[in-house]
Amino acid sequence: MRPIASPKELNDLRGRLRAAHDPNHTWVQLCAGTGCLACGCEPVADAFRQKIRGEGLEEIVHLKLTGCHGFCERGPLAVIQPQGVFYQRITPDDVESIVDQTIKHGKVVTKLLYRDPATKTRIEKAEDIPFYKKQVRLVLRSNGHIDPKSIEDYIAFGGYSGLAKALTTMEPERIVDEIKRSRLRGRGGGGFPTGVKWETCRKSKEEPKYVICNADEGDPGAFMDRSVLEGNPHSVIEGMIIGAYAIGSHEGYVYVRHEYPLAVKHLNIALGQARELGLLGPNILGTGFAFDIGVSRGGGAFVCGESTALMASLEGKVGEPRAKYVHTVEHGLWDKPSNLNNVETWANVPLILEHGADWFASIGTEGSKGTKVFALTGKICNTGLVEVPMGITLREILHEIGGGVPGKKKFKAVQTGGPSGGTLIVETRDAKIMHSMEEAGEIAPGDAVTSLLDLPVDFDELTKAGSMMGSGGMIVMDQDSCMVDVARYFIHFLIEESCGKCLPCREGLRKLHEILERITKGGGTPEDIQTLQEISDTLIDTSLCQLGGSAPNPVLSTLRYFRDEYDAHIRDKRCPAGVCKDLVGYAITADCVGDAKCAKVCPTEAITGGPRNLQVIDQSKCIQCDACYQVCTFNAIVRVKRDRAAEVQVAARQAWKPVKERTQAEARA
């Protein structure tokens, strides 16, 4: 294709692309994001290709492999357009009926529709499914609709019109102003006002200037940046070009995590296409503005999510951060002014230019505007990517969109902000915790039940509650999660990722881990709590970068909301959730039906009893591997305090009856 020489030509191209879209054709929009690839969408795609060819429908039925649709839990999934029918958990065998019934005859294949567990009805359209209903999809607007490998698709959906408007009708200062007025804040976690950052960088005297996109999404349990890059790379590129023009930069970089090969691939394809069309290069849209973007793959270091470390890594060096009093907007990459924003922030920019700052600022709360994409994972029914307006409550996200905790288990907590974020309690009646929350002004005196479920989700509210927005991972935990173990897990993660440059982080984290590990093994002492507090405070005050400065958050927030669990470990040598191996014993109760599944999976042959009989665990052989607990569908295996396991089994022996002899009431129980 030849380069587009003016905004008018871009408009004409868009008009031609839209006109070429035949409304009588069918589009199968199959999700090919990493989540769906992992659960087998490729064989489904092959089956579609084969069937479409076999039926001679190539001219009127088109398979489109799109980016992530968000509802990972139900993958592989597809939307059939123009009807808009949403099919989920598709297998290659289902393809035949989709083509024969839906595509050829307009009939819906009921068994592939999503079934609402609350109303037990099947739902035809995605927008009517509770998971999607409350979402406001702006950044993810085209994910699921466009082919990420096609710039034509992006343009047909309105892409690059924000850029055209910016380059031809606005002075750079006005763009900066527009972003400032939109009150967009950095989506990478810090929440710094984007417009202010741009302005400082623009005003810096040094040349050249760089714009950088941080796609080093290191938080475990967060995959929104990856999904945007995989599913809609042009939105990030467009945002970066606008930013570069506003700041006065001619060179940009995207720093992508090496674990994201598909994102790198799609990004590189998109950059190639943008260059070909003259949307990147020496003369963008014929305006004379020059800008190009390079891609750098990270080496796999969590600390490189920190801006100064990322820039060191871009220079080909060890990714060690430096003190922040020298701002990167003045002295960043190669000591030149550099403006770094994260993927989601960049993807918001074209929207603001296209629809205006006032429109953007009308969404969200006073302090946090627009939407935020969250990755909802852990012990939640509807795992996936959700985009919601700022200010939505945790209850709406967890219960209405997320569908609550599976398997009749009890909600315990939600963890936001990644390893350096905090764990928030969801609901409590504990007098001590309530008192401390009253003092902090988080609840009104006299509340009977404390619930953070109605906490509005935005930058400031989450920080006040002892966590942070972070990049948007939201990990749900239920009664089976041990909060001391969770704290230990995060500290362990951070030890591995600490670059080791400054002492508080390097040594402090090790000490924290040592203590937490000791507590989970039953060797904790009451003084440990005090020591954990003190080391945490020191880390916050003295670490060089935010990795160390926020590292104690998981410890402090669990100490604050789950002090009772720490006490149980230290005082009673008991893990209430039954996770800490050294404290837990496994026992089989009278609920056992004798199917002996547990005996089959036991690696040490510790379980005996024979078929249709009560199974018994030999405590001397048990290695607490959890295999039996996971396989038992009758909840007959319990995790109890180690020295009580034998006792529970004796009681079971006395109460146990063969299934046949149980009364109906007993069987139901």
Added chain:
Amino acid sequence: MSQNTPMPERVDQIVASYQARSTALIMVLQEVQQEYSYLPPEALQRISERMDLALSQIYGVATFYKAFSLEPRGKHLVSVCTGTACHVRNSQSILERLERDLHVERGQTSTDREVTLETVNCVGACALGPVVLIDGKHYGHLTVGEVEKLVEVIRQCPCSVQH
């Protein structure tokens, strides 16, 4: 490509494709690792000469980033996701069972060079958690009891991993 070209020449090609720019060091190392599945000492020596960088600096970078291995890897790569979402769905117990059944500790390669067992912080397939990748293929919703089957998959798979 590759294995047929002798090492010094192949390394030279990679370095040359980045015009020996020192800023491209991480990417050069990534390509060399892709070629040999680890970073052989001779290759690092060669990079040092060609890119005019101190060997100590190259080792600094190679040992700092997780993506690089200075040890040869096994024929099969087993990666257990230990991201937070998998952790709360009990990936720890899967990992321990794999160590036990494969006779190899996390981060290590078996003595017969058949298997490397490693952990990764989130592969982004959280809906499938707990997840294990065997030679790049996902196995999700695992229970400890199913590890036995996984080990069979590894033992029987004739293919080897494309690092």
